[in-house]
Amino acid sequence: MKKLAKLEDLAILGGRPWFEAPLHVGRPNVGDRARLFERFNRMLDERWLTNAGPFVRELEEKTAARLRVKHCVAACNATVALEIAVRALGMEGEVIVPAMTFVATAHALQWQAIRPVFCDVDPVTFNLDPAAVEKLIGPKTTGIVGVHLWGRPCDAEALADVARRHGLKLLFDAAHAFGCTYRGRPVGGFGDAEVFSFHATKVVNAFEGGLIATNDDALAAKIRLMKNFGFAGYDDVVYVGTNGKMSEASAAMGLTSLESLDTFVAVNERNYDRYRANLEGLPGLRVIEYDRREKNNFHYVIVEVDPGAGVSRDALQKALWAENIHVRRYFYPGCHRMEPYRTLDPDAAARLPVTEAVAARVLALPTGTAAGPDEVDGVSTILRFCMLNGRALASRLVRP
Numbered sequence: 001m002k003k004l005a006k007l008e009d010l011a012i013l014g015g016r017p018w019f020e021a022p023l024h025v026g027r028p029n030v031g032d033r034a035r036l037f038e039r040f041n042r043m044l045d046e047r048w049l050t051n052a053g054p055f056v057r058e059l060e061e062k063t064a065a066r067l068r069v070k071h072c073v074a075a076c077n078a079t080v081a082l083e084i085a086v087r088a089l090g091m092e093g094e095v096i097v098p099a100m101t102f103v104a105t106a107h108a109l110q111w112q113a114i115r116p117v118f119c120d121v122d123p124v125t126f127n128l129d130p131a132a133v134e135k136l137i138g139p140k141t142t143g144i145v146g147v148h149l150w151g152r153p154c155d156a157e158a159l160a161d162v163a164r165r166h167g168l169k170l171l172f173d174a175a176h177a178f179g180c181t182y183r184g185r186p187v188g189g190f191g192d193a194e195v196f197s198f199h200a201t202k203v204v205n206a207f208e209g210g211l212i213a214t215n216d217d218a219l220a221a222k223i224r225l226m227k228n229f230g231f232a233g234y235d236d237v238v239y240v241g242t243n244g245k246m247s248e249a250s251a252a253m254g255l256t257s258l259e260s261l262d263t264f265v266a267v268n269e270r271n272y273d274r275y276r277a278n279l280e281g282l283p284g285l286r287v288i289e290y291d292r293r294e295k296n297n298f299h300y301v302i303v304e305v306d307p308g309a310g311v312s313r314d315a316l317q318k319a320l321w322a323e324n325i326h327v328r329r330y331f332y333p334g335c336h337r338m339e340p341y342r343t344l345d346p347d348a349a350a351r352l353p354v355t356e357a358v359a360a361r362v363l364a365l366p367t368g369t370a371a372g373p374d375e376v377d378g379v380s381t382i383l384r385f386c387m388l389n390g391r392a393l394a395s396r397l398v399r400p
């Protein structure tokens with residue numbers, strides 16, 4: 001294993017990379033292959049590949065039980081699921097949403113000509129600040145979309161209170177939050193509906209997949225129609241619809257993944273705790289916390305780099321990439337600085353000081369079942385060395 005004795009040992013300054021192959025954030029959890037192939041064989045034997053097949057129905061039943069909601073509707077991915085939920089809820093005009101999220105949250109609105117009005121986030125939780133939401137409500141506002149960023153739940157009750165008082169629809173983008181709780185209740189049952197992602201990079205994965213959870217019978221029925229072209233029966237279309245269906249292959253993976261969820265979460269928690277122990281007390285760097293009174297999936301390990309640290313977040317990212325550690329700046333630079341939003345609302349940054357600051361500080365580290373103690377220790381060693389030698393490293397990086 002390489003030693004880090006002097007700055008030149010860093011790969012960015014000519015040393016050998018710490019890892020031979022790239023270490024990714026978001027490496028998929030695989031689960032029990034035998035169970036997966038068993039399901040694939042059943043699917044092929046029965047020749048039922050999509051359109052509300054048995055695995056999709058089983059996945060919907062099992063997730064509804066786990067989330068303690070009346071209805072779960074599986075979808076091809078969370079982006080289309082968000083679009084369908086937004087439409088089924090009758091959102092239009094303007095909808096309040098954080099900019100500190102993956103761009104799909106905003107796109108799901110803009111795609112159907114609804115203006116996302118970006119709201120700042122709370123400086124501690126990095127989730128929608130309910131007081132800031134209330135200030136943005138105007139005559140065209142029809143809804144709020146909260147995001148449980150990195151699996152840390154929004155203040156769902158405060159947002160529900162704002163929504164209720166102003167007659168707004170409330171949807172949660174719960175893409176990161178499968179297996180998490182808010183005030184002891186599973187995320188999934190809050191607001192009018194919640195949308196999960198089962199993308200390959202998520203804690204439960206269906207290759208590509210999404211899930212809409214709701215306790216509203218009429219809404220669930222409408223969502224089911226909308227994700228299947230609006231068909232209410234053979235030859236009978238009752239709404240404008242789309243193709244948002246999940247395939248049986250995806251549902252087979254989703255079910256297999258769900259069976260291993262507790263193991264995945266245990267690995268994530270072990271990695272998270274190891275990172276915390278390794279990086280404890282390191283000046284200029286902080287691992288974001290999860291509320292241990294709640295259930296967390298620990299799927300993201302996020303560090304905040306102090307803007308006053310010797311080395312900048314972006315220089316640190318470059319140094320880590322040179323070591324084959326592909327850390328990510330989720331969700332830099334914020335949706336408001338991406339197209340079409342930066343053109344449509346060029347002054348948004350001024351309203352979003354916390355978002356701006358957070359997006360400039362964070363890095364997501366590799367974790368999940370593809371990262372064991374050696375990987376966590378390797379990443380931590382590089383981080384420690386770079387932070388402790390921050391000024392010297394920064395001065396070497398600017399030199400031509």
Ligand code: T4K
Nearest residue numbers: 024025026027028077078079102104175197198199200201
């Ligand atoms: N809302 C929120 C808050 C979200 O975070 C997301 C998705 C959505 C909505 C929409 O959900 P979906 O429509 O996707 O169901 C990735 C994912 O593609 C995206 O699903 C996810 N959020 C986002 C946080 O991460 P990118 O642009 O970072 O993808 P990419 O290709 O750079 O891959 C991420 C990392 O994972 C890389 O380090 C490589 C690694 N990877 C990826 C795949 C697909 C693997 O190792 N193996 C793989 O198979 O968006």
